[in-house]
Amino acid sequence: MVDILRDIGVIARSLDSIANIEFKDLDLTRGQYLYVVRIDENPGIIPDRLADMIKVDRTTASRAINKLEKQRFIEKREDPENKKIKRLFATEKGAEAAEYIRRENTLSSEVALDGLTQEEARNLSVLLKKVKRNVESDWNTVKKGKKRAY
Amino acid sequence: MVDILRDIGVIARSLDSIANIEFKDLDLTRGQYLYVVRIDENPGIIPDRLADMIKVDRTTASRAINKLEKQRFIEKREDPENKKIKRLFATEKGAEAAEYIRRENTLSSEVALDGLTQEEARNLSVLLKKVKRNVESDWNTVKKGKKRAY
DNA sequence: TCGCTATTGTTGTAATTGCAACAATAACGA
DNA sequence: TCGTTATTGTTGCAATTACAACAATAGCGA
Numbered sequence: 001m002v003d004i005l006r007d008i009g010v011i012a013r014s015l016d017s018i019a020n021i022e023f024k025d026l027d028l029t030r031g032q033y034l035y036v037v038r039i040d041e042n043p044g045i046i047p048d049r050l051a052d053m054i055k056v057d058r059t060t061a062s063r064a065i066n067k068l069e070k071q072r073f074i075e076k077r078e079d080p081e082n083k084k085i086k087r088l089f090a091t092e093k094g095a096e097a098a099e100y101i102r103r104e105n106t107l108s109s110e111v112a113l114d115g116l117t118q119e120e121a122r123n124l125s126v127l128l129k130k131v132k133r134n135v136e137s138d139w140n141t142v143k144k145g146k147k148r149a150y
Numbered sequence: 151m152v153d154i155l156r157d158i159g160v161i162a163r164s165l166d167s168i169a170n171i172e173f174k175d176l177d178l179t180r181g182q183y184l185y186v187v188r189i190d191e192n193p194g195i196i197p198d199r200l201a202d203m204i205k206v207d208r209t210t211a212s213r214a215i216n217k218l219e220k221q222r223f224i225e226k227r228e229d230p231e232n233k234k235i236k237r238l239f240a241t242e243k244g245a246e247a248a249e250y251i252r253r254e255n256t257l258s259s260e261v262a263l264d265g266l267t268q269e270e271a272r273n274l275s276v277l278l279k280k281v282k283r284n285v286e287s288d289w290n291t292v293k294k295g296k297k298r299a300y
Numbered sequence: 301t302c303g304c305t306a307t308t309g310t311t312g313t314a315a316t317t318g319c320a321a322c323a324a325t326a327a328c329g330a
Numbered sequence: 331t332c333g334t335t336a337t338t339g340t341t342g343c344a345a346t347t348a349c350a351a352c353a354a355t356a357g358c359g360a
Contacts, residue, residue: 003255003275004271005259006255007275007279007282008158008161008278009165009204010203010205010286011158011162011278011281011282011285012158013205014205014282014285014289015155016159017293018288020318021292022292029345030318030346030347046308048309054163055163055164056347057347057349058309058310058348059309059311059347059349059350060348062309062310062311063311063347064346082308082356083354083356084354084355085307085355085356086308086309105153105155108155108288109153109154111285111288112155112288113281113284114284116281123273123277124274124278124281125153125154125157127266131263131266132160134261134264135164135165135262139164139167142167142172143171170348179316180315180317180348181317197338198337198338206318207319208338208339209318210317212338212340212341213317216340232325234337235337
């Protein structure tokens with residue numbers, strides 16, 4: 001049986017840890033970088049959708065977003081037709097931060113993929129997308145309180 | 151440029167989240183499962199080495215380990231030749247928990263790899279190992295306070 | 301339309317997490 | 331050998347994280 005879970009976990013924690021250390025320069029604390037880039041790339045997204053996108057708890061996302069708003073990285077806007085939802089947009093400051101984050105991500109990617117051929121890298125990317133799809137739906141069921149059978 | 155970072159992050163958070171929810175049955179709280187399996191599989195490992203293995207902060211590991219000891223999942227033993235270090239061992243309770251965790255991991259792996267051929271899965275595993283090696287060394291340098299150039 | 305369910309957002313609470321800073325021992329070079 | 335550096339382990343913070351539970355609106359079926 002191939003065990004990919006642990007490696008994925010280790011890789012993710014390493015990358016996250018590095019990112020968090022480096023983004024202190026931007027006055028971003030732990031985890032915040034995740035939200036900023038996504039909001040920048042998905043203008044008008046609502047918090048719940050964002051939480052789903054990066055797979056964190058709704059309430060965690062809510063607080064992180066509120067903090068980012070207070071720091072003026074993003075702003076919330078009312079929806080003209082639906083007064084329950086709040087749409088998120090990056091401010092200029094946020095957009096700049098997002099740019100910086102993307103550059104750092106590119107570097108991390110290069111480091112991570114060092115020694116892999118282009119084809120291998122592409123291949124890895126494709127496989128990960130499949131894995132992501134599989135795991136995502138599992139997450140949704142478990143998060144909604146359902147038990148997996150085994 | 152191939153971006154694998156985000157997918158890895160998403161996959162890892164999903165898996166971790168699922169694991170944490172499911173391991174409540176074992177009275178294991180968030181993150182604890184990581185340590186138990188590794189200690190079970192590496193009898194006599196010391197906390198710092200363990201932290202390095204799973205890529206969490208030394209102090210985080212220290213506390214998690216102390217809690218696991220209090221709960222009798224693991225035990226610390228003195229080293230006869232080096233009175234600074236404390237060696238970790240799984241108790242019977244811990245070993246059973248580790249077994250359970252491994253079973254759950256296997257299921258998660260199967261779900262994650264659903265739709266991939268055996269060869270694809272193996273290939274993915276190989277590529278991830280390379281990525282892990284790359285990222286690990288980067289983590290070590292950054293964790294020790296060094297800046298990456300870019 | 302009306303009533304029930306789902307969605308969206310927040311807060312209370314409790315826990316993990318990680319950085320700084322500390323002590324104590326080990327390891328190592330001159 | 332001795333002094334300096336590295337390793338190992340812990341604690342004090344301050345922050346993120348997530349589960350529960352709540353309110354409020356939206357959405358949907360009969």
